[in-house]
């Protein structure tokens with residue numbers, strides 16, 4: 001029996017104002033946008049161009065770079081120009097803290113070249129300076145016709161606001177716990193700053209909000225609340241998610257819950273790369289999260305069983321890897337020559353127990369021989385048994401069948 005109230009698939013996306021970031025639309029009816037951030041010294045033009053290009057090729061639709069000193073601000077227009085010369089029109093976003101107002105004032109070409117300014121309301125300044133410097137940043141957004149992201153962060157919370165809310169809370173008849181007060185401070189920091197930006201003349205459809213925290217449950221609570229209290233487009237991300245599998249699991253858990261509820265217009269998976277690992281991993285994880293949830297399609301997905309004592313060798317694991325890497329590598333070309341290929345489903349299975357069944361559910365699937373089975377690998381295409389592969393060339397022949405399927 002279906003569970004009472006069970007609904008299949010994500011809730012309809014929450015209605016948000018659509019924001020144009022360079023050539024990319026965020027919010028409204030636009031698909032959830034994948035974005036990432038470089039970790040190069042932005043002043044190092046060659047390294048930053050190389051990494052932005054890698055992130056873009058991996059599928060990042062917006063790339064953020066830190067702009068933290070005059071050298072990096074000076075480098076930004078050259079970075080954007082070099083990317084354009086390479087045919088890469090990815091919007092480059094500037095991440096500003098403390099001195100953004102000065103950098104944008106001193107480097108008009110940087111202000112012009114960036115597609116969006118990220119402003120952290122906790123790091124704009126203190127007291128009266130905070131108000132003035134925030135207003136200056138908004139003035140630049142108006143002058144150069146740019147959107148902004150007002151990105152509050154748990155690690156750099158506006159302390160004066162947090163203190164004020166703590167004081168107010170102490171006077172409540174039924175005080176909130178400290179965690180709720182801090183969550184409220186984070187949300188209020190973003191919402192109050194957005195309201196101020198609107199008062200200063202910035203249209204609401206040029207504002208994206210984020211409120212990042214590093215705990216999964218806290219992030220879900222914060223964004224549910226934020227989504228109820230405004231219709232600004234929302235940037236989702238678990239900040240300081242962590243290294244390796246921990247970061248992937250924590251980010252996916254938090255973002256999946258929110259996106260299932262229709263919350264989130266653009267996502268960033270903030271992974272600490274393992275030493276030597278590519279920065280592009282966070283883009284792949286973001287795409288796979290969106291695709292496995294059925295929200296977008298980027299590349300054919302491979303279903304593979306985990307393998308067990310019935311698998312005769314590691315060959316089937318290798319085949320699953322070869323197939324996933326092959327279709328991912330071909331996808332940029334297929335995107336142009338065979339649009340729709342990204343929706344294709346593939347299966348690589350280790351034995352007859354679930355192999356034929358799972359392969360029939362895929363567009364094209366293969367069931368490799370397990371222990372005690374005849375050395376033959378039936379291939380299923382569109383649910384029907386098509387051919388049986390044998391011998392040492394199975395991987396090569398199966399990849400050819402995939403390419404042929406896409407051609408047809």
Ligand code: SF4
Nearest residue numbers: 305307308350351353
């Ligand atoms: Fe094991 Fe076969 Fe199931 Fe794969 S399909 S996990 S090899 S029983």
